[in-house]
Amino acid sequence: MTEQTPSRTGRHEAGAPERDTTRPDGSDAGGTRTAWQRLARAGRPRPTKANVLATVLALGLGFAIAAQVRQTSIEGLEDLREDELIRILDSVDQDGNRLAQEIQELQQSRDRLQNDSTSLSEARGAAQQRLDSLGILAGTVPAKGPGIVITINDPKNAVTAPLLLDTLQELRDAGAEAIEINGIRVVVNTYFTDGEGGIAVSGKDVSAPYVITAIGDAQTLASAMQIPGGVTNSVRSLGGEAVIDTQESVTVSALQTVSEPQYARPVPSPSSS
Amino acid sequence: MIPALGLVAGIVVGVLLQPEVPIWLQPYLPIAVVAALDAVFGAVRAVLDGIFNDKVFVISFLSNVVVAAFIVFLGDQLGVGSQLSTGVVVVLGVRIFSNVASIRRHLFSA
Structure with missing residues (x-):
């Protein structure tokens, strides 16, 4: 940077002692007016080369300012x-x-x-x-699956409760999982009695033909019925006839309501106490 | 007046064109702008002092810009670029303030 020189052109970079700060108070108004006049005179367009150059520089400065501001804002x-x-x-x-x-x-x-x-x-x-x-x-839900349907015709009315019970035991032995007799579901507390008009299953009278539907392995159940001395033989010896029908799918739809046990109470298992 | 219009026109053009500052110029442009501003304020003060000279303005403008950029460049080479940039900005800022103070005294007697 140039030094502060006493020359006429040395005042552009003025970090230097300021000469104009000590202006007498009396000349303040006049100084201000002349300053504005100077500014106006300098601002008057003059087509000199230096003025054009200064304009170009100012243009460049404005452009640079805008570019830099934008750069700063985006970077x-x-x-x-x-x-x-x-x-x-x-x-x-x-x-x-x-x-x-x-x-x-x-x-x-x-x-x-x-x-x-x-x-x-x-x-x-x-x-x-x-x-x-x-x-x-x-016996609270209907069951479906492979099984057999046994129809026992008893024209002589000779079939007794023990025979049906034997049939039931035979079926259970063969693995029957759900059984119904003439629309009565056979469950754990089903019993057979000989009534006056025939046989009572759990207190309900049933009469021939007795239709027993059992779900289980059909072949096993069928062969269990037909073994010598088994149900088929017994019914035939009583003058009746047992027809065994093996089916892919039979439905045991009769339901049994479960009654609340009146006397029996579960014993707490030792593990749960 | 015409240079002032040129400044405004330059800002408008810059805003409209949205130029991308080249990478090599990025460290120097802010300092150069501040140096140029210092030259501009110095020129206004010289006008008010009645000692303005176009040629001096042009030369001081260019030399300010070049020297400021060179100082930053040198600082970058020496590894003290950011500190030196701060120093340059401080010095130029002080000069701008003193110039503005002088302009203010001229125009408003205050």
Whole structure:
């Protein structure tokens, strides 16, 4: 930079002692007016080469200012100093760690919930299975599956309750899982008695022909009925006839209501106490 | 007046064109702008002092810009670019303030 010179042209870079600060108060108004006049005179368009050059420079300066302002506003991290970058990196790291921790916690709770729901549905499935098997055993739900239908014709009215009971035992021995006789579900407390007009199953009178539907392995059940000395033989010896029909799918639709036990109470199992 | 219009026109053109500052110019442009501003304020003050000279303005403008850019370049080469940039900006800022103070005294007697 140029020195502060006493010459007429030396005042452009004026970091220097300011000569005009000590103007007498009396000349203030006049000084101000002349200053404005000077400014106006200097501002008057003069087609000199230097003026054109100055205009070009000013144009360039304005362009540069606009470009730089825009550059500053669009540029991201590239212009930052090292310590600022380190600070930003640190905060980003911390954010990342915090978010990773959050992800982990959320994943854990998600896994926990999934496990919960899985075990819940497993428990529900097991309970449903148990309910189904108990329902089939107790006769509270209809059952369907392969099995046989035995029709016992008894024209001489000679079939007795023990024969039906034997038939039932034979079927159970052969693995029958659900049985009904003439629309009466045979369950654990079914009993047979000889009544006056025929046979009573659990107190309900039934009469020939006796139709027994049993679900189980059809072949096993059929052969169990037909063994020598078995049901078929016995019925034939009584003058009746037992027709055994093996089917792919039979339905045991008769239901039995389960009554609340009046006297029996479950004994708590030792493991649950 | 015409140079002032040129400044405004330059800003308008820059805003409209939205130029991309080249990479090699990026470290120097801010300092150069500040140096040019210093030259402009010095010129206004010289006008008010009655000692303005077009040629001096042009030369001081260009030399200010070149020297400021050169200082930054040198600082970058020496590894003290950011500190030297700060120093240049401080010095130019002080000069701009003193120029503006002088202009203010001329125009408003205050």
